[in-house]
Amino acid sequence: MQKPSKFAVWLSTFLFCFLFWLLLTWSVALREVLWGVVISALVAAFSGRFLIHHEAFYLYNPVRLIMLAVYYVGIFLVEVIKANLSMAKLVLSSKMDYKAGIIRVPGSPEIKSEYGLSLVANSITLTPGTITMDVAEDEKGDNYYYVHWIDVTETDREKAGEVIKGRMERWIGRIWK
Numbered sequence: 001m002q003k004p005s006k007f008a009v010w011l012s013t014f015l016f017c018f019l020f021w022l023l024l025t026w027s028v029a030l031r032e033v034l035w036g037v038v039i040s041a042l043v044a045a046f047s048g049r050f051l052i053h054h055e056a057f058y059l060y061n062p063v064r065l066i067m068l069a070v071y072y073v074g075i076f077l078v079e080v081i082k083a084n085l086s087m088a089k090l091v092l093s094s095k096m097d098y099k100a101g102i103i104r105v106p107g108s109p110e111i112k113s114e115y116g117l118s119l120v121a122n123s124i125t126l127t128p129g130t131i132t133m134d135v136a137e138d139e140k141g142d143n144y145y146y147v148h149w150i151d152v153t154e155t156d157r158e159k160a161g162e163v164i165k166g167r168m169e170r171w172i173g174r175i176w177k
Helices: 006-025 030-051 062-092 114-126 157-165 168-175
Strands: 101-106 130-137 143-149
Touching: 006 030, 062 101, 062 168, 101 157, 114 130, 114 143, 114 157, 114 168, 143 157, 157 168
Parallel strands: none
Antiparallel strands: 101 143, 130 143
């Protein structure tokens, strides 16, 4: 795989930062737009090489963007709500009937990119009751997530992976390989 040019890396990072700026400010006033251009250009100049390693415009595919939006609004939001309800039930219970532990959960063989692995790890961490402590690769090249789980209900790694990751990893695998 060929490394992208410095300009492609800068432009891709600039566009992402500028779109993010517009979403944060929610304004198209000339002053806001100019500040957004300046700040996005500076951020892209200093950080683009750290963010983009392979394909500069990979995420700008409309299908991937739509799938990412569907993931965050549909899949991830539902998983967070389910985890919140489970945690509320656990916290409001009169008996301390939970077993916290660290479990090694296998990752999907389809997801090999740093972005895909980190999106899965961050999605796990953002759902209440779990924290991804590490993402590791074994000698065969398989990825594993080390997850601290506040209520270990399943000790089999495969089944625990289904409980913890749910549909999130399958959707992320469709967006990032």
